[in-house]
Amino acid sequence: MAIEYLKRGKPEADRAEDDAKTAAVVEATLKDIETRGDTAVHELAVKFDNYDRPSYRLSEDEIAAIIAKVSDQDMADIRFAQQQVTNFAQAQRDSMLDIELETLPGVILGHKNIPVQSVGCYVPGGKFPMVASAHMSVATAKVAGVPRIVACTPPFNGEPNPAVIAAMHLGGADEIYVLGGIQAVGAMAIGTETIAPVHLLVGPGNAFVAEAKRQLFGRVGIDLFAGPTETMVIADDTVDAELCATDLLGQAEHGYNSPAVLVTNSRVLAQNTLSEIERVLEILPTAGTARVSWEEYGEVILCDTYDEMLLVADDIASEHVQVMTDRDDWFLENMTCYGALFLGPRTNVANGDKVIGTNHTLPTKKAGRYTGGLWVGKFLKTHSYQKVTTDEAATLIGEYGSRLCMLEGFVGHAEQCNLRVRRYGGINVPYGKGAPYREAAE
Ligand SMILES: NC(=O)c1ccc[n+]([C@@H]2O[C@H](COP(=O)([O-])OP(=O)(O)OC[C@H]3O[C@@H](n4cnc5c(N)ncnc54)[C@H](O)[C@@H]3O)[C@@H](O)[C@H]2O)c1
Numbered sequence: 337m338a339i340e341y342l343k344r345g346k347p348e349a350d351r352a353e354d355d356a357k358t359a360a361v362v363e364a365t366l367k368d369i370e371t372r373g374d375t376a377v378h379e380l381a382v383k384f385d386n387y388d389r390p391s392y393r394l395s396e397d398e399i400a401a402i403i404a405k406v407s408d409q410d411m412a413d414i415r416f417a418q419q420q421v422t423n424f425a426q427a428q429r430d431s432m433l434d435i436e437l438e439t440l441p442g443v444i445l446g447h448k449n450i451p452v453q454s455v456g457c458y459v460p461g462g463k464f465p466m467v468a469s470a471h472m473s474v475a476t477a478k479v480a481g482v483p484r485i486v487a488c489t490p491p492f493n494g495e496p497n498p499a500v501i502a503a504m505h506l507g508g509a510d511e512i513y514v515l516g517g518i519q520a521v522g523a524m525a526i527g528t529e530t531i532a533p534v535h536l537l538v539g540p541g542n543a544f545v546a547e548a549k550r551q552l553f554g555r556v557g558i559d560l561f562a563g564p565t566e567t568m569v570i571a572d573d574t575v576d577a578e579l580c581a582t583d584l585l586g587q588a589e590h591g592y593n594s595p596a597v598l599v600t601n602s603r604v605l606a607q608n609t610l611s612e613i614e615r616v617l618e619i620l621p622t623a624g625t626a627r628v629s630w631e632e633y634g635e636v637i638l639c640d641t642y643d644e645m646l647l648v649a650d651d652i653a654s655e656h657v658q659v660m661t662d663r664d665d666w667f668l669e670n671m672t673c674y675g676a677l678f679l680g681p682r683t684n685v686a687n688g689d690k691v692i693g694t695n696h697t698l699p700t701k702k703a704g705r706y707t708g709g710l711w712v713g714k715f716l717k718t719h720s721y722q723k724v725t726t727d728e729a730a731t732l733i734g735e736y737g738s739r740l741c742m743l744e745g746f747v748g749h750a751e752q753c754n755l756r757v758r759r760y761g762g763i764n765v766p767y768g769k770g771a772p773y774r775e776a777a778e
């Protein structure tokens with residue numbers, strides 16, 4: 337292995353220390369919401385977002401007045417994006433089948449997919465009003481058939497962002513609150529005097545939001561760990577530094593802590609990308625955030641071979657992975673850990689995140705090792721059921737069940753089986769004993 341770092345990000349230990357600080361703030365804040373409900377939520381909204389309202393829920397009239405501020409072109413664009421997201425989500429929904437089959441004569445097993453009954457969708461909006469996140473959470477929940485969809489987003493420049501509210505409303509949100517951060521996810525999951533708690537929290541957010549969801553998991557479900565955006569570009573000398581630099585900075589601009597990593601087997605491309613990034617940072621209006629992310633978290637990793645590039649990429653398990661090589665489909669076939677793949681120079685993460693139709697709420701901090709992104713399936717619960725329809729099946733399964741319960745020492749369990757064997761099979765199994773062995777029929 338010859339892997340060389342031409343640029344490295346913050347050491348792991350420093351990142352862990354940042355995480356620990358965030359976790360402590362989140363823990364105290366959630367406790368406050370738990371004990372003081374609406375009063376705490378109100379104080380937190382004033383403290384973190386300088387936003388003071390008697391109620392943070394938007395009324396129907398307010399929603400209509402806010403949406404009226406969105407231009408026709410913006411409404412059309414939002415509708416187009418939402419249609420793409422909905423179309424793909426519907427196709428994914430259609431791929432999930434309820435099943436029922438006879439596994440043995442008289443033994444019917446099945447599963448059915450049931451929508452989660454209430455969902456809290458977080459739509460980020462601290463630095464940028466993330467209109468697209470409303471499609472990803474709200475519109476996808478609607479496709480799944482979730483009956484109660486609650487949506488929260490922080491105020492942007494001191495007021496609800498019209499395009500975000502429009503996207504939430506068009507997507508099918510039943511309740512909209514102008515709340516951000518820990519107070520938003522805390523209120524939705526824990527509930528307050530005025531907000532009924534939800535069963536599942538979904539949506540991306542900054543480190544506070546992602547950590548709050550993590551701490552609330554168990555009490556409610558969460559979709560996945562979707563924190564600060566990460567991006568990786570896997571490139572060889574089939575592409576140039578302008579493409580690589582643009583794609584790295586295009587996601588580093590999200591905030592001060594968005595890792596952007598180039599993995600390449602071309603030293604020339606690596607060096608040219610490093611200087612191109614410096615050039616672009618001089619002119620990019622969002623360089624204020626992008627530069628900090630690049631300096632603290634940016635990495636350039638030079639490998640000898642494609643196999644090494646694959647290994648490095650799987651190990652990092654980045655949220656967005658843009659592949660621009662002479663063998664993009666080879667990466668599609670072989671990569672195992674990532675949020676989503678963007679294959680070839682004609683696609684890009686921004687198209688993918690805003691409009692193309694796949695879900696942009698994706699796993700960060702290596703969560704791509706155990707989950708993909710948000711999708712319609714995350715709003716559905718797959719529940720099994722069983723029926724035994726004949727006396728013969730009740731007897732046969734009951735006899736096995738009886739003996740297997742006794743193998744574990746569970747007499748009460750065995751008796752559930754024995755009762756069926758006696759009643760439906762006419763075989764007298766003494767209390768506290770397993771069913772007798774039968775001669776194998778064939
Ligand atoms: N993983 C994904 O799928 C994905 C997708 C889109 C966006 N994102 C990420 O979402 C994030 C959006 O972040 P954002 O900050 O712009 O908006 P946000 O809505 O996630 O967070 C804003 C809220 O953070 C809270 N906050 C800010 N500073 C705080 C502090 N010091 N203590 C406690 N709470 C505080 C405030 O309440 C504020 O309302 C970015 O990091 C972006 O990369 C991730």
Ligand SMILES: [Zn+2]
Nearest residue numbers: 565587590689
């Ligand atoms: Zn992005």
